Amino acid sequence: MATLKFLSFLIFQLFLIANNCEGVEVGFYKKTCPNVEAIVKETTKHFISIAPTLAAPLLRMHFHDCFVRGCDGSVLLNSTKGNKAEKDAIPNQSLRGFQVIDAAKSALEKECPGIVSCSDVLALAARDAVSLINGPTWSVPLGRRDGRVSILSEASKNLPTPFDNFTTLKTTFGALGLNVKDLVVLSGGHTIGMSHCFSFSSRLYNFTGKGDMDPNMDQNYINHLKIKCKPADGTTIVEMDPGSFKSFDTDYYTMVSKRRGLFASDAALLTDTQTKHYVLSQLNQHGSTFFKDFGESMVKMGQIGVLTGNAGEIRKHCAFRN
Incomplete structure (x- = not known):
């Protein structure tokens, strides 16, 4: 079913x-x-x-x-x-x-x-x-x-969820016409913003249901996050890209390369050859293609299933149908 x-x-x-x-x-x-x-x-x-x-x-x-x-x-x-x-x-x-x-x-x-x-x-x-x-x-x-x-x-x-593995992410993106490069590029949007602890706390406290930690996350980073996020914490928020979460840059890929991506979906980028290569290729900011790639993937994403012509409507107020 x-x-x-x-x-x-x-x-x-x-x-x-x-x-x-x-x-x-x-x-x-x-x-x-x-x-x-x-x-x-x-x-x-x-x-x-x-x-x-x-x-x-x-x-x-x-x-x-x-x-x-x-x-x-x-x-x-x-x-x-x-x-x-x-x-x-x-x-x-x-x-x-x-x-x-x-x-x-x-x-x-x-x-x-x-x-x-x-x-x-x-x-x-x-x-x-x-x-x-x-x-x-x-x-x-x-x-x-x-x-x-x-x-x-x-x-x-x-x-997509922060708990997804690479296979699930590839399937979800692929169903919408986005390829593996789009997946790793758009994931770079995590260079800005905050997240609630519950989106990744299982990696700190109960990764496989046995009270264990995620072996794919840097141990020191886990210890750092545990200070901020206690078990069952539903309110605390932390930076997704510590130190530069208000600035759009390539630091996200540096964090991922060091096994300090916040989500399981971030860590998943190191489990595939193509996405891992992209992550590592962005570490030198002067040689990075991330900005160019991000714009291209955003244009591609922005054309998924659009309504045009006489389809849909032009709302007068965005929160309400006409």
Whole structure:
């Protein structure tokens, strides 16, 4: 039964990729809303200048949106009439930055009402948030339309988790048309942001269910994390990339290479020849291709299952269907 469910999910996602990725293009709004990028960037800059830590959840929000039903803004929708939305799924409950999207959308509605989708606003805000904290920038193809469906169970089932091994990660990414290089590159987004202890505490205290530690994590790092994270700690947060979690850089790969990646999914990158080679090749920042690669993978991810043409809608308010 589980195999049949996965095959159905895989077929559905491939159908989305094959049939909906036409129509997005750089400069899509050049006639209908020529200031769209400037408006979103200025709004994002305002919020990031006040709270730089918003960059990570904005990037993660775009990632989570695209991995469920494609990049259709469904992660932005609120629950309605007792039906729980993606936003309420456990992996999404720690997302922040919805006010950034709402503010940018509100400004756009004044400039060019009913033209720019919330899913496009999210894609632009994620790009701008990264570039504003010394990260790369890239040209964002636009023209997405907003979905009308958002289901909690789909987010819980389809999003990659910090507990995944390499085989599971490869399968999850592959089902959406992303390859192994995209997997290791997009994992580099963990160079910014924070995580709750429960996302990795099993590696510290009960890795195989026998009260043991993960042998794939550096012992000294485990001891350091145990000071901050006690067993069953559900509230404490720690830096994913200690020392530079507010700056987008290549330090994440240095941490992974030293077996100090926070999540099991980070450690998994050292278990495959191709991803391990990529990790090690980014250690020399001057010879790193990470920034270029990240932009390319973000553009590719941003075209997963997009709605275009007459599909979906252009929401007036990002948290509500029209």
